[in-house]
Amino acid sequence: MLSQGGKEVFIKSVLQAIPTFAMSCFLLPNSLCKKMEGIFANFWWQKGKGGKGIHWFQLSHLCRPKNEGGLGFRNMAQFNTALLAKQGCRFLENPNSLVAKVFKAKYFPKSDFLNSQLGNRTSYAWRSIWAARGILEKGMIWKVGTGSNDNKVVELINCQVREWKREVVEYTFGADEADKSFASL
Incomplete structure (x- = not known):
């Protein structure tokens, strides 16, 4: 009887948070993500205990950001991919971490994660994690200079x-660096 x-708070802070750990390690089937989203939608639209309620909007409308007229619910398949891409990003940013060393030794000993x-x-x-590598590549950029x-x-x-x-x-x-660069051109 909320x-x-x-x-909204219950869906965001409890229902969508429960599968986060599993989603950061494993690519869930799209059918499972859709099923979870269906559960969220049914809970959102139900009237009273056990009531069904009318779904006035598609879930895709509810998953839009609030500034676009939605409620900011997560698209679970996209969230799953983003979490897995974050794991891949950690391989690149922290190559000396234990998990990066273990995965590197087992799966890409002679290259880096992006070229694995x-x-x-x-x-x-x-x-x-490897399936989300393409998303990571699309979001990466090359910076000119020292990064400062x-x-x-x-x-x-x-x-x-x-x-x-x-x-x-x-x-x-x-x-000094500019002179080296100009000399090499």
């Missing part, structure tokens, strides 16, 4: 005379 606000192969007879956890500045290549080149803006490059990378 209000709509109480149901799926292989044969692999664990379900590895197949799940957010310059874009277009800001480093004078397009009219087709030359480097020497003062910007020297300021961004330091005079």
